[in-house]
Amino acid sequence: MNIAHWLARSASLSPDRAALFIGNQCFADYGGFDSCARDVASGLATRGVKAGDRVAIFMSNHPDWLIGLYGILYAGAVAVPMNAKLHGREAAFILDDSGAALCLTDERHAEALKGAGVTCGCIAPRALMQGTGTGAIAHRDQSDLAWLFYTSGTTGTPKGVMITHGMLQAMALSYGVDVDHVSGEDTAIYAAPLSHGAGLYNFMHVQAGARHVCPASGGFDGTEILDLAAHFGRCHMFAAPTMVKRLTTVAVAAGRKGEGLRTVVYAGGPMYTADIIAAVDQFGPVFVQIYGQGECPMAITALSRSDVADRSHPTWETRLGSVGRAQSVVEVRIEGAEQAGQSGEIMVRGAPVMLGYWNNAEATNKTLRDGWLMTGDIGHLDAAGYLTLQDRSKDVIITGGSNVYPREVEEVLLRHPQIMEASVVGAKHDDWGEEVVAFIVGDAPTDALDALCLENIARFKRPKRYLRLDALPKNNYGKVLKTELREVVEAQKSEPPAR
Structure with missing residues (x-):
């Protein structure tokens, strides 16, 4: 079944129910949401998009993001959501x-793609609408692709995780059993990127006929979130640990208890025990932790609100300090x-586990073993x-809930002619979880390295500190000893940044 039928069902049952919001202003009801999605599907068809074709989304959080997503799914195509913070x-x-075949985007991101020399057609979701709103929903099987999620390995080479309609349904239904119950009286606030976990959580809220709110600021602002929660009531949001900490800090300073905030699901990086204790003390038992990967989206384990509180x-x-117990749709075991x-x-098997990586059989064979996902x-x-x-067997750095893969940063730094060696590690950071630190061998000025990074990778991946060495520490096989580099960072954590 095409998971987009959930929107059609909610629209047929309650077409006048408010659905999409920018801040506290209603953007569309469920009837309008459904009609616009069908209109986008018709527009895609007139441009030659067929079932199984890939259509990307590269835009900031906005109701049109969700309309575009469902238009893609209605057409039977495969959505390729991209982090709006990525470099062109x-x-x-x-x-x-x-x-x-096409990229749905907004003006700012269209300019970024143009600057990168992209030839794929870029168009705003609204520009696809013909005003009919009558497009049919394409039939899709459980095993058909719905979402192509691009993650990266330790080499920094992006890999497309193949997520099917059946995987999304299993993830969403498990949410109701293991994470939280959703009703039509609830509101989902999208303060984290829709291209990731926050966006995946739209499905269960659409199925229930709940409200969907994109903050007017376009991102995360603690005061704005508290105001929206108080306005709507019964609010859910997905948040990285750093967002939880920032929200707590704002609430404590303002003397607010998060009225209207019903559930905060946190994931995407390490949550320090002291931070979650402080958050529960301030807001009460509203927090649930989940552990997932792109390869098993949002659906490996869950730590219930009762356990957290x-x-x-x-x-x-x-x-x-754990990430909870296996969700109902998976088995979890420890190799050996x-x-x-x-x-x-950690190994995982079950309905939400990916089919494999897009056009990458070698990586698929390394990651999937007899139906088990090797999480790394x-x-x-x-x-x-x-x-x-x-620990992570990979060297991924998680800063503010976003992944940074050291190799891709290192490769950019090594483009500078005055850099002979570079190695990137993560350092603990009170606000962001981790920050990116680069060890370099060479005389390149810091400003030049910053500029080089900003020209080639997203701003959040740029090193926040550059530490200069005469040579990188290596073992007898020539491998850089990142453990030693992390020890150097730890020893220097009290020193101010290089700039």
Whole structure:
């Protein structure tokens, strides 16, 4: 079944129910949402888009983002959502690799793609509308692709995770069992990018006929979120740990308790125990943690609101430091572990696990083994099934909930003729979780390196510190010892940034 039928069902049942908002201003009801999506689907068809074709979305959070997504799905095409913070050249790679027939975008991102020399057709969702709103919904099977999510490995080479209609349905239905119940009285606030977890969570809210709010600021502002929650009531939002911490800081300073904030699902990076304790103290039992990957979107484990808020269980602090128990649609195990508490690579099997990587059989074969997803993360399960993450086998840096892959930053730095070696690591940061730190061998000025990064990669991937060495530490095989580099960063954490 095409998951977009969930929108059609909600629209047929309650066409006048308010659906899409910018701030507290209604943008469309469910009847209008459905009609606009059908109109976009018709417009895509007139431009030759067929079932199975890829159509990218490269734009900031806006109701038109969701209308465009459902237009793509109604047409039977495959959505390729791209992080709105990406550099135009990074987005251009994804467009080329996915073979996108078209890119739905806004004016600012269209300019970024033009500057990167993109030849794929770029068009605003509204420009596709013919005013008919009568396009049919294409039939799709459970195994048909719905969403192509681009992630990256430690090499920094983006890979397209193939997400099917069945995977999305399993993820959304499991949410109702393991994470939170959604009703038509609820409101989803999209303060995190729709291209990632926040956007994936639209489906269960559409199915329930809930409201969808894009903040007028276009991003995350703590005061704005608190105001929206108080205005709408029964609000849900997905947030990176750094967003939770910032929201708590704003609330404490303003003496606000988050009235109207019903559920905050946090994921996407390490949440420090002290930070979540402070958040629960301020807002009460509204927090749920999930653990997922693009390869098993939002659906590996969940730590319930009762577990997050509990302070009476003998092992509550240990459980609070975990990522919870396996969601109902998956099995989780630790490779090689014969008893509880043994560490190893986390493995997942179940309905939400990806088909594989787009046009990348080699990476698929390394990651999927006999139906099991090898997550690349190291952890252990206790006797009650709580999973604790211990380390990432990959060197991914998670800053503000966004992934930074050291290799891609290193490759940009090494383009400078005065840089002989470069190695990038993550350093703990109180606000962002981690920050990007570059070790360099060479005489390139800091300003020149900053400019080089801004010309080639997203701003959030740019190193916040440059530490200069005569040579990078290496083992006998010539591999850079990043453990030693992290120790250097830790030893210098009290020193001010280089700029």
